[in-house]
Amino acid sequence: MASFVRVMVVVARWPREALCRSRDRAGTIEGAHPACDSARVLDWNDFRYFLAIARAGSLAAAAREMGVEHTTVGRRLSALESELGARLFLRGPDGLTATEAGRGILTLAQDIAERFEAIERRVSGADDRIEGTVRVSISEAISGYFVQQFTALRAQHPGLDVQISSGNQSADLMRGEADLALRAREVTEPDLLARKVSSAGWSLYAGCDYVARRGVPAAPEDLRGHDVIGFDDSLSNTPGGTWLAAHAGGANVILRGNSIIAAINAAICGVGICAVPCFLGEKEPRLRRLTPRVVGARDIFLVVHPDLARVARVRAVMDFLVDLFARDASLWSGAEPGPASSG
Numbered sequence: 001m002a003s004f005v006r007v008m009v010v011v012a013r014w015p016r017e018a019l020c021r022s023r024d025r026a027g028t029i030e031g032a033h034p035a036c037d038s039a040r041v042l043d044w045n046d047f048r049y050f051l052a053i054a055r056a057g058s059l060a061a062a063a064r065e066m067g068v069e070h071t072t073v074g075r076r077l078s079a080l081e082s083e084l085g086a087r088l089f090l091r092g093p094d095g096l097t098a099t100e101a102g103r104g105i106l107t108l109a110q111d112i113a114e115r116f117e118a119i120e121r122r123v124s125g126a127d128d129r130i131e132g133t134v135r136v137s138i139s140e141a142i143s144g145y146f147v148q149q150f151t152a153l154r155a156q157h158p159g160l161d162v163q164i165s166s167g168n169q170s171a172d173l174m175r176g177e178a179d180l181a182l183r184a185r186e187v188t189e190p191d192l193l194a195r196k197v198s199s200a201g202w203s204l205y206a207g208c209d210y211v212a213r214r215g216v217p218a219a220p221e222d223l224r225g226h227d228v229i230g231f232d233d234s235l236s237n238t239p240g241g242t243w244l245a246a247h248a249g250g251a252n253v254i255l256r257g258n259s260i261i262a263a264i265n266a267a268i269c270g271v272g273i274c275a276v277p278c279f280l281g282e283k284e285p286r287l288r289r290l291t292p293r294v295v296g297a298r299d300i301f302l303v304v305h306p307d308l309a310r311v312a313r314v315r316a317v318m319d320f321l322v323d324l325f326a327r328d329a330s331l332w333s334g335a336e337p338g339p340a341s342s343g
Contacts, residue, residue, distance in 0.1 A: 032188040044116070047109045049073050050088060054106055054286060057095040130316045131159025136303070137171035137178035138164055144298075145279060146182075146324075154319045160177040167233065168258070171239025173305045179314050181303040193309055194301045197325040201294035201334025202239040205281040209270040211288050216275070220291040224250030228274030234258040240275030278334030294334045300325070 053073065060217035063070040081088050088102035105260060138146060143166035150162055165171060170185075171178035173192055187194035204220055210227070217223055223244075228251040231241045235258055254272045257263060260280070267274040268286045277294060281287050302321055308314045323331065 018308065042080070042083055044112070046076050046083075048113065048335050049076040050080055050102075050111055051106075051109055052097055053077060053089060054098060054102070059096070061095075066095070087162055127311045127313075129159070130157045130312050132313050133161045133163060134180065134313050134317045135163045135165065135171075135178045136317065137173075137181040138166050139168060139182070139184060140166045141277060141280065142166075142182055142184075144261070145283075146321075149324055153317065156320070157313075157316055160316065160334070173303060176305075179304070180292055180307050180317060180321075183301045183303055184299075186299075187301055192303050193304045193306050195322075196299050197302045197322055198300040198329065198332045198334050199297045200300055201278045202243070202275055202296045202298075203278050203281060203292075203294055203334055204273055204275055204290040205264075205267055205284075205287040206273045207268050207270045207286060209265070210272065211290075213270070216290050217269045220293060220295060221247045221254060223248050223273065225252075227254045229251045229263045229266050229272045229274040230256040232256045232258050232265070235260070239298055240277075243275050243295045279328070279332045282331055297333075300332070 049062065049066070052065050053059065056062040057067055059070045059073045059077070063073045066073070084101070084105075086101040087099050088105075089096040090099055099232055136146075140163065143164055147164065148218075150164075153162065153305055154160065165178055171181055173179075173181055174189060180196075182195075184200065190247045204217075206214075206216075214226060217226055228244060228248050230244055230248070231238065235241050236245065238260075241262075252272070255266060257266075260276055261311075263274045264284065264287070266272070266282055267276075268284065273290065278294070281289060302318060304314065304318065309318075
């Protein structure tokens, strides 16, 4: 079935009087304008049915061409004739024949159709090219990892311009604040498309200097006597935040913050023990993982507006992210401590 572009064409019917004049209280002319209640609104789709009838020569043949019932074609033709106030086709032994009025608008309608088809091709062609801007919303903690990886994406698609917006506040995709988002929470907006791409495991880490100075806790559940880097209320419901709330009794909470990256930097400096995502801890050689256990996990979702899901440049970034998560699945899950955590 042919695709339709919904376009309303406004045609002003000028009255016989060329101008409708109004006067102010002093009797002077304020201006001239056509009668506002004489405007006609024409649906461009009715003209597409008109063109199909002109090509096919009958309602039934036009209906087959457009993939609809012949009654639909007849109804749309009647609506157009009524709106124009003119008969466009006459029924004869050989089918439908355009009237003088029909022949008069045929060329104009064909010109408009060609222009709309050119617009559709232009838009479709632009969407099929893997080039242009794609805006990705990523949390602060994840952004560093992906910034390092996007060099490979750029090599695959030099025409892409990936813009990353990082922060702990999620971009509103329904309002167009970003094209894609990676979220570490359930997606509640019913009109968005979401796909789970990973589960990010969390574990306990400390700087090598801290471990040399204070040792390793006897058990991850027992942090008594150790210095701990905590989180404020904004991150209290993260896997690390909930673990520390349950098991940091008797520990010295040296500082609290609203940034996972800040907690990692504090741990690197020897401030204390932190509970952070494994994909970050395993990549930092100055940190030591204190337990092979994963103390918590959070699912990661790739989110997109459905109108953008099939746009080639957006799809290219989506496919890249999905492949990246699959490649580094063990790193993200935290199931296998890396070399940086062995010593």
